[in-house]
Amino acid sequence: MKTYYQFWFHFSLVILALFFIISCSGTRHGEKLSVEATIENQIPILIENVRKSPENPQAHYQLAKTYFDVDSMQQALAAVNKSLELNGKSNRARLLRGDIFLEQQMLKQAYQDYVDVLTSETGDEFVESIRTRFGRPFPIYLLTSGDFNNAFPYFSPDGKRIAFQSDRDGNWEIYLMDVDGTQQVRLTNNQAHDEMPVFGVRSNIIAFSSTRDDTSNRSRINKARNIFLMDLLTGNVARVVEHVADDWFPALTDRGQKIAFVSERDDERDVPFQEKLSDIYLKDLQSSKLLRLTQNQADDGSPSFSSDGKWILFASNLDGNFQIYRMNSQGQDVHKLTHGNFDCGAPHFSHDGKVITFFADKYGNFDIFMMGDQGENVIRLTNNMAQDAYPRFSSDKRKIVFHSNRTGKYQLYWIDLMNPLNHDDLTTALQNEIDALQDSETRIKD
Known part of the structure; x- marks a missing residue:
């Protein structure tokens, strides 16, 4: 029980890891696009939809969302970027891109997308979901x-x-x-x-x-x-x-x-x-x-x-x-x-x-x-x-x-x-994190 014991007392080493965090959140549940097909089986269909309608931002978004649901983050990012290229005002696509960045621990990029969503005309609609994604929903x-x-x-x-x-x-x-x-x-x-x-x-x-x-x-x-x-x-x-x-x-x-x-x-x-x-x-x-x-x-x-x-x-x-x-x-x-x-x-x-x-x-x-x-x-x-x-x-x-x-x-x-954090407090908290991450990057470069 060595690590278990030391965990509680080696504060100088960071309160060690004997029994912590969780994957208790489980896996993300993707939107089922068909009652008779699994999410993975939908990808070829969605790729075909994109081929047939390359200028349709919704087609690219659906493909990005499905890639995200099966943890294919690079493919998801490429697809959602194309969706935003075709429709830069889509908060749903921007929110998804923030989630992709968050999964990849690209925090500054994720938080910037969340700020952009919050400061849009319909930003109030996304406060609750972004609060949860930010991981700091309360003061x-x-x-x-x-x-x-x-x-x-x-x-x-x-x-x-x-x-x-x-x-x-x-x-x-x-x-x-x-x-x-x-x-x-x-x-x-x-x-x-x-x-x-x-x-x-x-x-x-x-x-x-x-x-x-x-x-x-x-x-x-x-x-x-x-x-x-x-x-x-x-x-x-x-x-x-x-x-x-x-x-x-x-x-x-x-x-x-x-x-x-x-x-x-x-x-x-x-x-x-x-x-x-x-x-x-x-x-x-x-x-x-x-x-x-x-x-x-x-x-x-x-x-x-x-x-x-x-x-x-x-x-x-x-x-x-x-x-x-x-x-x-x-x-x-x-x-x-x-x-x-x-x-x-x-x-x-x-x-x-x-x-x-x-x-x-x-x-x-x-x-x-x-x-x-x-x-x-x-x-x-x-x-x-x-x-x-x-x-x-x-x-x-x-x-x-x-x-x-x-x-x-x-x-x-x-x-x-x-x-819970309101719209303005959440926006400010996210922006403060972006500034802190930028400052850290600058210090590392210097």
Whole structure:
């Protein structure tokens, strides 16, 4: 589980890839041109249509769209360029060309086509579709700043506060702040590293992992952790999961009476614990009964409960890449929710259980995504060259908080899900990205 372990702590290396992004968006579904023929079989017919009507922009557009649907991007680009040559005012063709450029990671060209569509006479009609393509459909705001790292945020159940970890004091400690980023208070004060704070349904109880029981002189990455609970009203801290193995990534349920966590305690191989396979466990804090929820030759991690405690989301590389899975609270009825050749991780349910947020490296770096509870309707929420990770919903589903190193250090940000970008904001955001990409190209040339 070496990469899985290091992912959470090597912030200087970019919050590594154990379990992230997704191809959960699936393949694009092309327009069926005939009820009895597949998309691929339509290409010869469309080529013949173009031969017969070479001056018809619609014929070239249909051919370009079909090439796009079967991932033949060079042919699609040639066909759509011909369509635009014949009818330069076609927003549908220009939008398709932007999509082709986007698939080829030609971002400046893609964004310019989207801007041209938005600024046309009928641009308002395309706002929603371009918002989704841009991968930044909602406003994003910075919550913290400083020459240190702030990471792993988690909303309190009432949505008024956020717990997080910070290394501003030289080691990781747990902090609490108001939801607007003010009134930051240090909760732990220990020479060890205290990490990954989470709330359950009670606003005064936080679970976190800590190296405070490992008194060796080893470096942070080589120290094992245990799980602790803190009562915010009394300040009392109690160890609730103790083992020589590394126990981490807690998740609370059943009014804080049960806790899920990640451990490699059952991997008996004689190798360093960072290289062992991790599983997910559930402990009843009243009876001390321990239940192993996953058991396979893979790394399983990042458990997160639904608000009713019936379901657990988690990430696993059982099939190669880390993908998002769902199981019931007894480790049964397991369903794979994402599918792809990239990694997904840190899934989290909305309070009503209808939506899941997570992060993934589908486009080369980690971004925040959102999807339905069955893995459907995937939406990209961030589009940045930095590493955006560990998203968490507020209880009212109006916000998602996450951490990112887009300013150099890891800081906390929030996404305003209630106010999607309007026409002017979207146009400005796209133009700013075009200018930034142009500036980057100029610096490289110089």
